Amino acid sequence: MNDVAKLAGVGTMTVSRVLSGSVRVSEETAKRVHEAIAKLNYRPNEVARALRERHSRQIGILVPNLLDPFFAICAHTISETANEHGYSVIIATHAADADKEFTEASRMLRRQVEGLIVIPADEGPSRITPAEFRNLPVVTLDRPIEGSPYDTVVVENKFGAQLGVNHLIEHGHKRIAFFGLSRTMHTIKLRYEGYREAMRHAGLQTEAYYGNGTQEEMLTAIQSIFAGKTPPTAIFCSNNLIARNAFHALSYMQIKIPETVALVGFDDFETANILNPALTVVRQPITEMARIGATLLFSQLRSKETAVQGKTTVLPVELVVRDSCGTHP
Amino acid sequence: MNDVAKLAGVGTMTVSRVLSGSVRVSEETAKRVHEAIAKLNYRPNEVARALRERHSRQIGILVPNLLDPFFAICAHTISETANEHGYSVIIATHAADADKEFTEASRMLRRQVEGLIVIPADEGPSRITPAEFRNLPVVTLDRPIEGSPYDTVVVENKFGAQLGVNHLIEHGHKRIAFFGLSRTMHTIKLRYEGYREAMRHAGLQTEAYYGNGTQEEMLTAIQSIFAGKTPPTAIFCSNNLIARNAFHALSYMQIKIPETVALVGFDDFETANILNPALTVVRQPITEMARIGATLLFSQLRSKETAVQGKTTVLPVELVVRDSCGTHP
DNA sequence: CTGTTAGCGCCTTCAG
DNA sequence: CTGAAGGCGCTAACAG
Numbered sequence: 259m260n261d262v263a264k265l266a267g268v269g270t271m272t273v274s275r276v277l278s279g280s281v282r283v284s285e286e287t288a289k290r291v292h293e294a295i296a297k298l299n300y301r302p303n304e305v306a307r308a309l310r311e312r313h314s315r316q317i318g319i320l321v322p323n324l325l326d327p328f329f330a331i332c333a334h335t336i337s338e339t340a341n342e343h344g345y346s347v348i349i350a351t352h353a354a355d356a357d358k359e360f361t362e363a364s365r366m367l368r369r370q371v372e373g374l375i376v377i378p379a380d381e382g383p384s385r386i387t388p389a390e391f392r393n394l395p396v397v398t399l400d401r402p403i404e405g406s407p408y409d410t411v412v413v414e415n416k417f418g419a420q421l422g423v424n425h426l427i428e429h430g431h432k433r434i435a436f437f438g439l440s441r442t443m444h445t446i447k448l449r450y451e452g453y454r455e456a457m458r459h460a461g462l463q464t465e466a467y468y469g470n471g472t473q474e475e476m477l478t479a480i481q482s483i484f485a486g487k488t489p490p491t492a493i494f495c496s497n498n499l500i501a502r503n504a505f506h507a508l509s510y511m512q513i514k515i516p517e518t519v520a521l522v523g524f525d526d527f528e529t530a531n532i533l534n535p536a537l538t539v540v541r542q543p544i545t546e547m548a549r550i551g552a553t554l555l556f557s558q559l560r561s562k563e564t565a566v567q568g569k570t571t572v573l574p575v576e577l578v579v580r581d582s583c584g585t586h587p
Numbered sequence: 588m589n590d591v592a593k594l595a596g597v598g599t600m601t602v603s604r605v606l607s608g609s610v611r612v613s614e615e616t617a618k619r620v621h622e623a624i625a626k627l628n629y630r631p632n633e634v635a636r637a638l639r640e641r642h643s644r645q646i647g648i649l650v651p652n653l654l655d656p657f658f659a660i661c662a663h664t665i666s667e668t669a670n671e672h673g674y675s676v677i678i679a680t681h682a683a684d685a686d687k688e689f690t691e692a693s694r695m696l697r698r699q700v701e702g703l704i705v706i707p708a709d710e711g712p713s714r715i716t717p718a719e720f721r722n723l724p725v726v727t728l729d730r731p732i733e734g735s736p737y738d739t740v741v742v743e744n745k746f747g748a749q750l751g752v753n754h755l756i757e758h759g760h761k762r763i764a765f766f767g768l769s770r771t772m773h774t775i776k777l778r779y780e781g782y783r784e785a786m787r788h789a790g791l792q793t794e795a796y797y798g799n800g801t802q803e804e805m806l807t808a809i810q811s812i813f814a815g816k817t818p819p820t821a822i823f824c825s826n827n828l829i830a831r832n833a834f835h836a837l838s839y840m841q842i843k844i845p846e847t848v849a850l851v852g853f854d855d856f857e858t859a860n861i862l863n864p865a866l867t868v869v870r871q872p873i874t875e876m877a878r879i880g881a882t883l884l885f886s887q888l889r890s891k892e893t894a895v896q897g898k899t900t901v902l903p904v905e906l907v908v909r910d911s912c913g914t915h916p
Numbered sequence: 917c918t919g920t921t922a923g924c925g926c927c928t929t930c931a932g
Numbered sequence: 933c934t935g936a937a938g939g940c941g942c943t944a945a946c947a948g
Contacts, residue, residue, distance in 0.1 A: 259925065269935045274927060284933060299719070304697045305643060306925035308634045309940050316677075316698075324663035327656060334653035337678055341691075346698060348645075349666055349678045362670075368633045369645075369675060392628075506861040529858040532835040588941065598919045603943060613917060635941035638924050 318366035335548035356382035418575035419452025476503035535581035647695035664877035685711035747904035748781025764819035805832035864910035
């Protein structure tokens, strides 16, 4: 910047002003400065600026990983939204580990991020709390941080499950199994509740299976379940991984969908409609969720006050009927 | 930091030294400092440190988007590798637009990233060049930046296509169509070359279709192609999007795979093996590519010299035979 | 082993 | 409209 100033024959402040446009500078001077900038290929140092201005124009995104399309879509959308606001994003993954989550959040704070958008680790108590991160605006997505006062954006997990299960019930199914991933995951628990209520309301008995996060485990589970005398005639899958694994195992075992078992998944995915049969799912508005979360954060940044109320925004889900439950009753 | 120093009754330098561990500090003093840090919940300001030390411990990742699992896997792997090196990552997307690519790279440079890993925009000449970004270490993934001296990591695109097409030829197919996405994409061009050579080598005529990036377009294309008198008996799909769209259209039209048409895709994806029939693909080592690229960048950072030679690392691909071509001949 | 001085690149404040 | 001084939080270099 000094070089630019010297070349343009002005003081550094003039250069600074030309760049920020905050104060009027005579046109001619501005032109000289611009020429000098171009000649020297000068780029302002945002680090110095951040230090001086005490805000980094940077937010942090903390997700379990970027391999699950659900998280990747969130990260993508947040990143784009941040860009529209002139912010950069730092991304880190916590692999569903609360310690890693805390470590990464701390690192981001040291980097002076102005806010955090996090899809919390689901195992163990999160250590992202106002006690640790005083003043730092945080918005959580997909699930809240238990007992924290942060704004959060989630979907109608329970209602969505009811929607899906009722769809199955309307098709006349009596034995409908719930396939969970982990008993401890917030979203899965809510979806199970929805399942249970729908079943109870219809006077049906519940039947839940957990785990089966890999194709192999699922195959074993399906084999044992369908070796019984009265296997379920329908399965409600609690997330897209479980749905894919179930679909795979059923196809592999040549168990007919929907003739022998009907299938409904929670969370739509790219290839759901090219499966054979195409999978009926409860769709979550992922992009919208991420955008709303980011917008929430930026409005906190603008108003310069961290939300202390912890507003929860619940987004609607939608049943996408395809072919894995047969035709409409 | 001043507060910490005061509370511990030492100078700021002592605090600094305790934190960095660079110089020995007496144990007792160190303890007092640590206590003060804990009491005040002090976190060092990385922005100030970066300004002073003139390196940010931050790299930039620039990808077209995070929606395509291929890019998301790359970003994920780079992010994890960077973390292992104690670096943070800034991520931005360029939506395959060379201007946006340039803008985002510039923004990252202003933020003093120490290096860039980029999956270049494929349309238009990239403006990420040493002329614009003097000294900045850059590694490109998936495709090179034309005429740039940057290290790059790619896969055997041409050979992979030959592998896939030969597999089809071995199954006795004579009319094998190539489904491209864009004529201008570097990877697609190479894959087309592989296709062409394999066909020529077998004395077969080529037949290529481009576009069809949406399910609707693909459906129209497939309808018109299969309305002809001698439609192809096999299709080689140049990437995972095209493969999925083709699969969808074929299923929708109830054209039997592999009986009526055999299908091979380039680039494996999550659900490829739960399709019915499971899709035979040429698999690229995505994670390995990203990890090698990141490692390359970090070794440049360590050696403090930007690669000027532009080393190209070519990674092997692998044919994953599943069911979309029928049984082995 | 510890403290002092100076300055990284920028912008706020105050003078001109 | 423009420039000079000072300091954001930190650490390299030097001194003690």
